[in-house]
Amino acid sequence: MRIAIGGFLHESHSFAPIPTRWADFLSPGGWPTVQRPATLLDTLRPSAVPAAGAIRLAEEAGVTIAPLSWGFANPAGPVTAEAFERLAALIFHDLQAALDEGPLDGLYLDLHGAMVAEHFPDAEGELLRRARAILGPDVPITASLDPHCNLTAAMVQHADALAPFRTYPHVDMKEAGARAMQLLFDRIALGRPFAKAFRQIDYLIPITGQCTLVPPMADAMEARAEIAAREGVAELGLCFGFPYADFPDCGVAVAAFAADQDAADAAAEAFAADLAARESAFAPDIHEAAAGVAEAIRIATKAERPVVMADTQDNPGGGGHGDTTGLLAELIRQKAEGAVLALINDAESASACHAAGEGAEVSLSLGGKSDGAPLAVTARVLKLTDGRFVCTGPMAGGNAADLGPTALISPAPGVRVIVTSRKMQAYDQALFRHVGIEPAAQRILALKSSVHFRADFQPMAEAVLVVAAPGPVVADPATLPFTRLRPGLRLRPGDNRRTA
Numbered sequence: 001m002r003i004a005i006g007g008f009l010h011e012s013h014s015f016a017p018i019p020t021r022w023a024d025f026l027s028p029g030g031w032p033t034v035q036r037p038a039t040l041l042d043t044l045r046p047s048a049v050p051a052a053g054a055i056r057l058a059e060e061a062g063v064t065i066a067p068l069s070w071g072f073a074n075p076a077g078p079v080t081a082e083a084f085e086r087l088a089a090l091i092f093h094d095l096q097a098a099l100d101e102g103p104l105d106g107l108y109l110d111l112h113g114a115m116v117a118e119h120f121p122d123a124e125g126e127l128l129r130r131a132r133a134i135l136g137p138d139v140p141i142t143a144s145l146d147p148h149c150n151l152t153a154a155m156v157q158h159a160d161a162l163a164p165f166r167t168y169p170h171v172d173m174k175e176a177g178a179r180a181m182q183l184l185f186d187r188i189a190l191g192r193p194f195a196k197a198f199r200q201i202d203y204l205i206p207i208t209g210q211c212t213l214v215p216p217m218a219d220a221m222e223a224r225a226e227i228a229a230r231e232g233v234a235e236l237g238l239c240f241g242f243p244y245a246d247f248p249d250c251g252v253a254v255a256a257f258a259a260d261q262d263a264a265d266a267a268a269e270a271f272a273a274d275l276a277a278r279e280s281a282f283a284p285d286i287h288e289a290a291a292g293v294a295e296a297i298r299i300a301t302k303a304e305r306p307v308v309m310a311d312t313q314d315n316p317g318g319g320g321h322g323d324t325t326g327l328l329a330e331l332i333r334q335k336a337e338g339a340v341l342a343l344i345n346d347a348e349s350a351s352a353c354h355a356a357g358e359g360a361e362v363s364l365s366l367g368g369k370s371d372g373a374p375l376a377v378t379a380r381v382l383k384l385t386d387g388r389f390v391c392t393g394p395m396a397g398g399n400a401a402d403l404g405p406t407a408l409i410s411p412a413p414g415v416r417v418i419v420t421s422r423k424m425q426a427y428d429q430a431l432f433r434h435v436g437i438e439p440a441a442q443r444i445l446a447l448k449s450s451v452h453f454r455a456d457f458q459p460m461a462e463a464v465l466v467v468a469a470p471g472p473v474v475a476d477p478a479t480l481p482f483t484r485l486r487p488g489l490r491l492r493p494g495d496n497r498r499t500a
């Protein structure tokens with residue numbers, strides 16, 4: 001059996017300040033860079049990306065792999081037409097070259113599912129359409145997806161099956177890649193296409209309400225498993241949606257794939273009804289910055305373990321630049337003793353710290369490059385690093401991070417900040433340890449993250465507070481200036497205001 005493997009991953013935020021360019025695929029902090037066929041298997045095999053799980057299963061099954069190209073960029077604004085076409089051209093050139101060498105039995109793609117390209121709002125629908133056009137109707141195609149994807153009818157139409165992760169924090173990325181590969185094997189064995197059913201849900205779920213560790217999403221995922229088992233489907237996927245993409249298919253969706261149409265329809269219908277019934281439970285619990293910091297200090301005074309604060313609205317994993325200073329300013333104003341913020345993405349300030357040297361005092365216009373609101377501080381440079389470390393947490397363990405020149409600084413008594421030259425979501429304890437800080441021994445950890453931090457940080461936390469300081473990854477999508485959503489979609493769970 002001969003199967004092609006490639007990938008193209010991006011989560012695009014229509015309202016984020018900075019578009020995603022080709023250079024962002026070449027230097028994705030914390031993830032592998034663009035891979036060509038010659039390097040794909042050796043680079044991705046030991047990594048934490050979904051394709052690693054697909055590769056493992058294929059190799060265990062004795063499949064001959066035809067490697068294609070693969071690329072990932074961190075979430076930010078829509079992908080430029082140039083960047084989309086450059087990576088798409090590589091992948092489909094490689095696919096055609098693989099076909100010239102001999103027939104293919106299938107194609108697995110490692111996709112995110114929430115990419116918006118400047119010229120194709122449903123970017124994955126377009127990628128799958130192109131793959132199908134090259135392979136024809138008879139060669140099966142499956143893909144793994146991030147559950148933050150905005151699933152579209154075109155994606156379901158052009159793929160044979162789609163396998164979103166089941167967890168957020170995403171600790172089953174490789175399992176989902178393996179599941180997509182298994183679905184490819186099952187589809188090949190079936191000898192004909194799966195029946196499919198696709199349903200979109202009528203309300204957006206805010207990012208912080210999507211965590212699968214706690215209700216209501218934990219309960220919804222349990223219902224998913226029961227329905228999938230009862231109806232005997234090959235796959236029943238839930239896509240939570242990425243509620244920052246301004247196009248008609250933004251939002252929550254389910255897709256079922258089964259040997260017969262009745263089972264696929266019954267599973268999708270039952271699960272859509274279950275999600276409709278849970279709507280009001282999905283409204284989020286969020287603190288304003290000042291109140292959040294006051295609460296963190298109050299809890300930390302009596303706690304032996306750190307209070308963890310999520311600076312959710314500047315989450316680099318959601319398209320934030322990782323450099324807004326609202327939460328930091330509040331930590332300084334309220335003299336939050338023993339607080340460490342990870343991170344401020346500001347190459348200029350990191351460079352000034354490196355020029356000054358460890359122990360020096362520097363005046364910085366810190367962060368705020370993305371929103372024009374930097375914080376003027378005089379800071380002590382405590383430690384300098386090259387920003388390179390290997391992640392150790394349950395989500396990204398094994399991934400090499402390269403954040404460029406990095407500095408640990410103290411901009412006010414008792415408060416420390418990790419300043420980096422590239423952005424990364426603060427979801428891994430190694431980010432702290434590489435500047436000499438043991439996270440479990442701190443009083444307050446402030447993290448640029450929305451939910452992913454919970455995998456590595458929640459077990460050690462005395463309390464977790466989600467805080468809404470300034471940033472583009474708004475905790476309440478209903479406040480965004482959407483213009484292209486589909487009619488009838490509610491922007492907030494339980495909200496009776498609908499888009500026109």
Ligand SMILES: [Zn+2]
Pocket residue numbers: 146147148170
């Ligand atoms: Zn995700």
